Amino acid sequence: MLIHLGVIDHCLLLVYFAFVLGIGFVVKKGVSGTKDFFESGRALPAWICALGFIGANLGAQEVMGMAASGAKYGIMTSHFYWLGAIPAMVFVAVFMMPFYYGSKARSVPEYLKLRFDEKTRGFNAVTFACMTVMSSGISMYALATLLRSILGWNLHLCIAASGAIVFVYTFTGGLRSAIYNEVLQFFLIVFGFLPLVLLGLKQVGGWSGLTSRLAVVATRNGLAEGAWSHSWKFTGAAQSNPMGVEWFGLAMGLGFVLSFGYWCTDFLVVQRAMAAKDMSAARRTPIIAAFPKMLFPFLVILPGMLAIALTTDGGGGAHFSLPSKGGSLNYDMVVPAMLAHYFPSGLLGLGLTALIASFMSGMAGNVTAFNTVWTYDIYQAYIRPHASDAHYLAVGRAATVAGIAASIACAYTAAKFNNIMDVLQLVFAFVNAPLFATFLLGMFWRRTTGHGAFFGLLAGTAAAAAHHGLSLPAGAEPGIKGGWLSIVGPGVHHYPSEMAQNFWTAIWAFSACFVATVGVSLATKQRKSDEELTGLVYALTPRPREDNVPWHKQPAILGVLVLTLTLVLNIVFW
């Protein structure tokens, strides 16, 4: 599928690049030390941090992946938002931000060092740094292959150009420049994809037209009519819904472990809230972000649902069909195929710019998180502890160069050995899955010790790997998809889908980490005094005072409002 771009489309793309680079250069003048470069001077208002917070998360996986899932699983994909994001965002705002922002920590690994010990910080810093570089490399590779396949552009040129642009604005303006660009990208993505949804809905005859077409999709897949248009109704048994998961695995695996693990402990997003100008703004950041996040399913999942509805039953003279790959539908092409179908030259330029922006915001988010963790938690902690601020700023800038170079190397590795990247991603998933148990215990149980946290993490990682090795999604061969321990003897457990296997891997990892952390903590001595733990543990931290704060600035009230609205959405699309 090749799309031909006109002059107007190229103009829009160039205007966007000019603004992205321009922001980097203007912000550069305000960077005088590490606090400006890595923490944006802790001076940003809540709404900017909030849009950066979701902008950094609104990478390509989100836009392309959620549309693909929308086609594959229907409205059940909304669980990644209304179950798997909003509650965790409210939790991090109300309960965890006081520790992150209120303690002296400048990063998530540094919090672990203050709360536990050096080895727990080191473990988290190194795995996180590797993961960010890899994610940014995969983003780069995905962008380049996409542009090659739909526009016929040169792969190497795309990798080099996207790397160069992200480099310029993260190198010059640091975190502030990255956040400002994420805000810009956020609006661009909203305005770039909204017409797609509006045109698609108009063609199928609104929501009722869409559901009647999706009923055909569902019955052709051997499921009940509403399987694509109800989010909870068919989760009583894994076999009755397209995702192949039952409500418990969904709620515990996605809604609790994976979602809280990501939104509450991933420095990529937490860093955005920590850039806020004061504690109140930092706490409001994730909640303000939750409002637009709540509506994203309509922007990113609906195009996928429309695409599958039009492909299966191309009524209304749509003549649209998803491209296929190896005999089955290529869901990853939902967004590009819909853009090419509905957008004429002009709007097409805007849509493509939005798509490219989503890749770049994902990349830049990773790069800024990487240079901070590298400089504060690896370089300053282990390589050169007592250097000047100017030295660390220079190291941060050098880390930006190195981070992007490593991302490019990763992009080429992904191009060469598809499997190696899958294996690495799996390893990182194992490392991440138990992390939330460590934070939960660390923040809310003062008895948790450094040894408990560290060995709990190791046990959780081992449990995740073991569970993956002993289970297999339906229809898969033992190997990268799981079941690799079956080679040494034991039989494997079969899950109805890959999604179900992922959720249960997370549940096992969390539980193992939780139990091991509690066990080891009880068996070891707490070396930190109550004084040292003040500001790091719930029971020893004074509650932020909100005496004269108006209701619309109070995290708890805003949080209840967000959760109520989310509940309403869950019920409406039940």
Add this chain to the structure above:
Amino acid sequence: MDLDVRLPIGLMFSVFGLLLAGFGLVSDPGIYAAHSLGINVNFDWGLVLLAFGATMLLVALRARRARAEDATSRRRPGS
């Protein structure tokens, strides 16, 4: 230097809006029949972007004026 991010956002969307709406006026109507259900989406969406961009610019400029007035009143103690 502290950049108000609403300024570049407002500017960029205004430029986008003008480009798209302008292109919508001169482009061949056939492309809309072929793609966007016969609707001149370039013109219509261009106006939407322009309205958003202009609003952002307006808010940014008003905030700037308010900051400037604030600074002058602080420089004149007693006023």
